[in-house]
Amino acid sequence: MRCEAARSPAIITTLGAGLFMAMLTPAYAEEATSEDAIIVTARGRPEAQIAVPDTVTVFTQDDIVRRKLTTIDDFIAETPGVFMINDQDPGTNMITVRGVSTNRNQSPSIAYVVDGLALPDSELFTLRTYDVARVEILKGPQGALFGRSASGGAVNIATNDPTEVAGGVASLGVGNGFTWTADGVVNAPVSDRVQLRLAGSFRNSDGFIRNSYLDKKVDGFTSRNLRLKASVAVSETSTLKLRFGWADEEGGAAYISSENVTGRNGGRLSGAILTNPQGDFEGRASRKWWGAQATIEQELGDTLLLTWSGGYDHYRKDFVEELDFRHDTPVTLDGVPLFPDGIQPISQPVDIEAWTSEVRLTSQAAGPLRWHAGFFFQRLERDRTDDLGPLLFGAEPLRAETRSNQIGLFAQASYDVLPTLEATLGLRYDRDRRKENTVGTNTAATYARRAQTFDKWQPKVSLAWHPTQDFTAYVTGSLGFKSGGFNPLPGASDIWTANFAAETVESLEAGIKSRLADGRVRLTLAGFVTDYSNFQNTVFLGNSVVLSVPKVNVHGLEASAEAELDLGFRVDGGAAWTHSRAGRYTTPNPTPEPGEPAMVDLTGKRTPNAPDWTLNAGIGWQGDAGRAKVDARLSVAYVSRVDFEMDNILHTPGYASVDGRVGVDLGPWGFEIWTKNLFDRRWAISAFGQQQLPLLLGLGPNGPFDSFTINTGRQFGVGATRRF
Structure with a gap:
């Protein structure tokens, strides 16, 4: 792994701080030997969070309620070093972890795992989260455990299982934007061996963003969701778990504003330049998903657990918008009135069908060696139609029919070299066979057939020192990769290639975790260096395409703390500094003007959607007021400058947001x-x-114009819950 000298001081400082605190910690820790109450399962078995040699942010069921976390956006906003953009429609999103983000219409950089199985496509990442037991967010390459789509990290979500206690919860809420919500859970034990749990979530809103030309709110939406889970004790050593889910959503989309931000404001998206949308076409999106999962857990004696999980996902999204985002007609291009009614409608429907399966053998015996090994398979069929309407000038729309078959072999073993020193080695081999046919939607003519296989061995090694139950110092090195893929077919003057290469990630992390004051204080500190080769940079050039950046260099520091104080108060906070910059990189100028160079040098530019700083802090209080139990929390989150493209022209300056709940x-x-x-x-x-x-x-x-989407502004509401 290459580590430039310019990045060495930060990492040396981190390692030095870790060693210094490691030497001091045992003096504190003798007073606090209770086991960690926060358990994570990200490494394939239940473990204390403090013992895991990775940076893991955990949200328990109590955290979810107290912080009002209802979407994946909420969880990510509370996690330093992670940043998320929901763009144009409910399914299009980009998640950035430690400087590098996912890319539209291609393999994600984040593994998103729900109840033990990885979701097949980033379109499913923003399905509504409800009745959730725990969310774990891991930072840094996690390919050894989660495969070729975990080069940036992993999100591990566990929904609540059925229990043997009958009961349920019903909640209603109302808020501004004429928003109202209804959530419910019923837990129904059928017998000693069979338990059921039905959960549902409904949300309806008129929206918050008003189109000034149409004089109406354009971001309203309706979301309907159901989940049924069953647990069946087949025998004393075997359990069958079933999960069925369904979602139906519809609402506004592509409520995009248009202004000459580059010319009038130097690319700075703030102040009066942040106008409301003013287009004459209302974008709309609808999507439907249903999925099923079965899991069998079989104990093999007292020392082994065999687990098989299989899942099926079916997803359909319809999406329509305009591309000029103006109400002036006719719309001109280079002064020629080519579009008398504007550039509309533009549609990009997506269909996804996927089959996922994993079998895993896990050791359960007490002793210095802990291991698991398994096999993973996923078949993904993804069709996307690019109907660019008037921009096709009579040509037929094209549909990209992508097929992916991924297999993975993985194993991980942890061994206590000494009573206080754990060594862990993980290794995974992934093979992703991808092919894509580009066909005409009217004639069914085949315009292109492309196929390529991407494979990689992904090792991970770590050393963790646990002098007590309340302290861990660790060093972790890992390698990850993300499959390459296929761009929309380029024209003669386009600057992108038809295919793009796989992305490879090398990372080194060192950190410490500590509990003090009988476990009432928790501290973490981590430093990391990450090198990306063939970083897949998503660029919107009339369609979303990938331009590979040869090298991206990332390094940073992260810290978090939480403390339970006297009188029922609790404080928490986190900070992440991430320095993510392109290495030596020149690329063709996408908009060459007379006298401008044909190539532009973007060496040293910030990577898109990767703020240098993400901070959050909160203070809460729990106590009694007569017969009532009160739980109050106030929090603030800060994000520094965000650049939206590799040229670093369009950007939003740093901003802070304050949330509260009583x-x-x-x-x-x-x-x-x-x-x-x-x-x-x-x-x-x-x-x-x-x-x-x-x-x-x-x-x-x-013109000319830049296009941008503004946030929804302030939201507030009240709610009531009845437990029975």
Whole structure:
């Protein structure tokens, strides 16, 4: 692994701090020997969070309620070093972990695992989270455990299982934007051997963003969700678990604003330039998903556990928008009135079908050696149609029919070299056979057939020193990769290639974790160096394409702390500094003007959607007020400058958001009042620039334009819950 000298001081400082604190910690730890109450399963078995030699942020069921975490966006906003963009429609998203993000329409950089099985496509990442028991977010390459889509990290979600106790919960809420929610859970033990759990979630909103030309809110949506889980004790040593899920969502999409931000504001997306949408076409999206999963757990004596999980996902999204984001007609391109009614409608429907299976053998015997090994298979069928409407000038729309067969062999073993020193070695081999046919939607003619196989051995090794139950110092090295893929077919003047290479990640992390004051104080500190080769940078050039960056160099520091204070108070906070920059990188100029160079040098530029700083802090109080139990929390999150493209022109400056919640429990009843973005701060959450997209550069009248999406502003509401 290559580590430039310029990055060495930060890592040396981290390692030195870790060693220094490791030498001091045993003096504290003798007073605190209780076991860690926070358990994680990210490494394939239940473990104390403090003992895992990785940076893991955990949200327990109590955290989820107290912090009002209802979407994956909420969890990520509470996690330093992680950043997320929900863009254009409910299924399109990009998650950035430690400087490098996922890319649209291609393999994700984040493994997203629900109840033990990896979701097949990033379109499914933003399905509504509800009735959740625990969320674990792991940072850094996790390929040894989760495979070729975990080069940046992993999100591990466990939903609540059925229990032997009958009962349930029903909740109602109302909020601004004429938003109302209804959630419910029924736990029904059928017999001593069979338990059922039915959970549902409904949300309806008129929205928060008003289109100034149409004079209506354009981000309203409706979300309907159901999940049925069953647990069947087949025998004393065998358990069958079943899960069925369904989601149906519809609402506004592509509520994108348009302004000459580059010319008028130097690319800075703030202040008066953040205008509301003003297009004359209302974007809409709808999506439906259903999935099923079966898991069998079989104990083999007292020392082994055999687990098999199989799942099926079926997903359909319809999406329609405009591309000029203006109400002026006719719309001109380079002064020529080519589009009398505007550039609309544009549609990009997506169909996904996937089969996923994993078998795993896990050791359970007490002793110095702990291991597991397994086999993974996933078949993904993904069809996306790019109907660009008037921009096709009479040509037929094309459909990309992508097929992927992935197999993975993996194993991991941890051994106590000494009573206080654990060595862990993980190794995984992934083989991803991908092919894509580009066909005409009208004639069924085949325009291109492409196929390629991507494979990689992904090792991971770590040393963890546990002098007591309350302290861990560790060093972890890992390698990950993300499969390459296929861009939309390029034209003669386009700057992208038809295929792009796999992305490879090498990472080194060192950190410490500590509990003090009888476990009432928790501290973590980590430093990391990561090298990316063939970083897959997503660029919007009329369609989402990948331009490979030969090298991206990342290093950073992360810290977190939480403490339970006297009188019922609790404080927590985290900070992440991530320095993510392109290495030596020149690329063709996508919008060459007369006198401008044909190539542009982007060496040293920030990677897109990767803020240098992410910070959060919160203070909470729990106590009694007469018969009532009160739970109050106030938190703040800060994100530094975010650049939306590799040229670092369009950007939003740093911003902070304040959230709050007060909950009151009266026996079986619970009541809450909450707010998000209390001070109604506005910022851009995504943008496409005229220096990257020739269409925007030549668009008129009164062009050129940049396009961007603003956040929803302040939200607030009240809710009531009844437990029975």
